[in-house]
Amino acid sequence: xxxxxxxxxxxxxxxxHSKQITSLTSGTKExxxxxxxxxxxxxxxxxxxxxxxxxxxxxxxxLAEDEAPAFxxxxxxxxxxxxxxxxxxxxxxxxxxQIPYRIEGFRIVTDADDIYLRYVARVEDPNQxxxxxxxxxxxxxxxxxxxxxxxSVTLSKELFSQFHDQDLPxxxxxxxxxxxxxxxxxxxxxxxxxxxxASYEPGDPPAS
Numbered sequence: 001x002x003x004x005x006x007x008x009x010x011x012x013x014x015x016x017h018s019k020q021i022t023s024l025t026s027g028t029k030e031x032x033x034x035x036x037x038x039x040x041x042x043x044x045x046x047x048x049x050x051x052x053x054x055x056x057x058x059x060x061x062x063l064a065e066d067e068a069p070a071f072x073x074x075x076x077x078x079x080x081x082x083x084x085x086x087x088x089x090x091x092x093x094x095x096x097x098q099i100p101y102r103i104e105g106f107r108i109v110t111d112a113d114d115i116y117l118r119y120v121a122r123v124e125d126p127n128q129x130x131x132x133x134x135x136x137x138x139x140x141x142x143x144x145x146x147x148x149x150x151x152s153v154t155l156s157k158e159l160f161s162q163f164h165d166q167d168l169p170x171x172x173x174x175x176x177x178x179x180x181x182x183x184x185x186x187x188x189x190x191x192x193x194x195x196x197x198a199s200y201e202p203g204d205p206p207a208s
Contacts, residue, residue, distance in 0.1 A: 002126035007138050008034040014142035014159060015150050033148040034141065041141050045133065046084045046120055048168060052178045053130055054123045055087060060108065060115040073102070073109040082122040090116040132171035139163040
């Protein structure tokens with residue numbers, strides 16, 4: 001099973017550090033260095049993409065009238081405790097509308113009477129993270145630990161470059177595979193070749 005410890009130990013292997021950890025709170029030099037940055041690096045990675053595994057949908061409760069903005073906007077809504085970033089905000093549950101809003105003080109302010117929020121949530125359980133995301137997270141942690149434990153700025157830059165150019169894009173692309181593909185329109189060639197039909201099965205005769 002994946003764990004915070006296994007992610008950190010992967011990061012330690014990436015910087016060729018000889019020691020591993022058994023817990024983020026074990027008090028060793030390696031554990032202390034990792035504990036300082038783990039949550040921040042995890043949330044940073046979550047903030048870099050609209051991850052499917054971290055996407056949540058919720059209808060927000062409107063805050064009391066005395067908590068509404070003093071001017072410009074009519075209503076305020078408290079963001080979820082696990083909120084990382086907005087994907088989309090709607091006034092209706094069909095999710096096809098877009099509304100003006102601002103995020104201020106961990107609240108959404110808007111004129112909308114209802115709020116349906118789709119957002120990236122803080123995912124703390126590594127078992128809910130895809131392997132490609134865990135690998136990217138380990139790489140950026142390694143980039144941080146390279147400086148803290150190996151005093152190697154060069155290695156840190158190299159690892160961050162790998163994270164930015166390889167690991168993160170790969171994690172994003174594998175995550176995107178989970179989305180339903182949009183149906184592409186028929187090309188003019190296909191429409192002309194097969195008589196304007198919406199589809200063509202093998203063995204069908206071409207249009208004359």
